[in-house]
Amino acid sequence: MDTILKLDNITKSFPGVKALQGIHLEIARGEIHALLGENGAGKSTLMKILCGIYQPDEGTITIAGEVRHFTNYHDAVAAGVGIVFQEFSLIPYLNAVENMFLGRELKNGLGLLERGKMRRVAAAIFQRLGVAIDLSVPIRELSVAQQQFVEIGKALSLEARILILDEPTATLTPAEAEHLFAIMRELKTQGVAMIFISHHLEEIFEVCDRITVLRDGQYVGMTEVAQSDVSRLVEMMVGRRIENSFPPKPPLRTDAKIVLDVKKLQLLKDSPVLSFNLREGEILGFAGLVGSGRTETALAVIGADPAYLKEIRINGTTEKLSDPADALRAGVGILPESRKTEGLITDFSIKQNISINNLGKYRSLRFFIDQRSEARATADIMKRVGVKAPTMHTEVATLSGGNQQKVVIARWLNHHTNILIFDEPTRGIDVGAKAEIYLLMRELTARGYSIIMISSELPEIVGMCDRVAVFRQGRIEAMLEGGEIDSNAVMTYATAGTRGAAHEHA
Structure with missing residues (x-):
């Protein structure tokens, strides 16, 4: 195996809490590797250590055979580590090019910005990703999916050879998620190693090669995707089997008191008139x-968004809910x-x-x-x-x-x-x-x-x-x-x- 990244015996403590203890993670060049675990299992802490945001108390980080010591995020970037955070780190009032080169703008010998060159580099990266991004408009005018692809393009512009994707599909539609997976497969052919964090296990089986599982800050094990199934992964993550995550439904009560009665709700003048109730x-x-x-609809009901027409009763009383x-x-x-x-x-x-x-x-x-x-x-x-x-x-x-x-x-x-x-x-x-x-x-x-x-x-x-x-x-x-x-x-x-x-x- 052509190993690009190896984390060995990573240990990290915070006051009163041992966040990580003896974590091992090994990823090959051109591999999509899933990192699984419940919230609080240590995934985010481990990724922050890999990105130089935290420093480990013990353990080593080896990239392409060389032991690395990251004191900050810039050290990790220089070593070829890029991350697409779950919460976007883009400046909404800047365009995609400005976001991609923020803090490392290209300049000529006179110290002037080379805007044309930065735009050409950005355009080439998005062409490589197979996405259409308007490079002239502020990020806030792009769709959530387009912003996600800008984050990925930003990481690739740093020439990342190890790319961390933290819940990248959380705000994407199924079609947009499929496009992202196609991009990941293409990056894989180009030798980019990816760490994929997702709570949707079906995505793991669709796009990943191997899986490492953490539980309570400890390494549980590594498995091949082809040799695993959902029930085994869940048991590894939580330490027990979850036979049915949904509690039984009570009998349907059609005679129950109506507590919320939305008689009429029209969001805009030309939009449909809605009506429903809650028992x-x-x-x-x-x-x-x-x-x-x-x-x-929900925001209009509580008055967080305006409504053209609204008639609501709560427990039989008409309420304005402005x-x-x-x-x-x-x-x-x-x-x-x-x-x-x-x-x-x-x-x-x-x-x-x-x-x-x-x-x-x-x-x-x-x-x-x-x-x-x-x-x-x-x-x-x-x-x-x-x-x-x-x-x-x-x-x-x-x-x-x-x-x-x-x-x-x-x-x-x-x-x-x-x-x-x-x-x-x-x-x-x-x-x-x-x-x-x-x-x-x-x-x-x-x-x-x-x-x-x-x-x-x-x-x-x-x-x-x-x-x-x-x-x-x-x-x-x-x-x-x-x-x-x-x-x-x-x-x-x-x-x-x-x-x-x-x-x-x-």
Whole structure:
């Protein structure tokens, strides 16, 4: 094997936590190597060590037979290591060329920028990737997929021979993901070694050669993709078998109280008029392709986005819901798709994030907070939702994705909401934590909470929802319930609409 990268006995500790212990990773030139593990398993820490962001306490990094010591990110780049972060590191007001050469602009002998040369280099890289990128417009005007390809082009412009792809398909449509996989296969033929991090196991089997699994900061093992299967990988990641990650559904209650009744909702003057309701104790799914109007509908309901026409009743009372504050007062909370940027203040502690929407109830004097009362309430609700952390004072940024999501849920429970909107609730969360989130959602509905779940994952929609509103081109094409909910029906309505679905099921 022509080994390009070897990590041996990598160990790293932070105050009170041993993040990595004796990790081994070996990758061949031109190999796509999956790195798997639950959130908190140590994947991100290991990649930050490979990129020079962290330095290991013990162990060696060997690239092309030479032992390397990285003191910073630039050392890693100089050695041929590039990374495409899960959270984009692009400047939205600069164009693709400016982003690619930021901090290392090409200049002539007089110190003037060689804009033409940089543009030609960028164009050649995107031609190599087989993607069309408008090099003259700001990054913010490009699609998410195009921004993803700019990130990859930026890494390749650094002449990376080892490319780290951290959840690169998280925001891509299936077609865009397939294009990315085609690019990865082409880079493989060019000798680029890739480390691929993904929570979607089907992607691993589609594009990767070998897999290394981490668990609790330790090396579990390496396996060939051709010699493995999903159940074996899950058992390696979580240390146990997960036979069924979805809890059983309760019997469908068509007579349950309607807690949210959207009589009329029209986002724009010429857009379709929507109507739907949510029953007490149920999970109503919003399914459909990206751009079908699922999230836009939910945001319009709570007043985060404007609506041309809106008539809504909550528990039988007509509510205006002009903004999210109105929705919160009416008992409606939302767990946004981007929990790190919209759902949490990551520099704050768990306690601060849970209490921030409801500090008034802990007020002891006019300007003071009863810290003991706040701490007792925080400890109680952390236990109820199963947040795993050293203390309530732990910074949210240090938590795994699953625990961050539980903190967002805890905040709304602390505010006595009874209607929760979950937008992509398990995006970026590992299989073990997903099962915990699913169980928590079912526990909430058993206690009388009502949930709208927006999800792009069909198994999640089918496995969790009591009813499903299928969106297509801004309208609700079908409302499925009970035994009607299956992958074929959802996809038929989402892609072909009512006419195509009628033909399909005729």
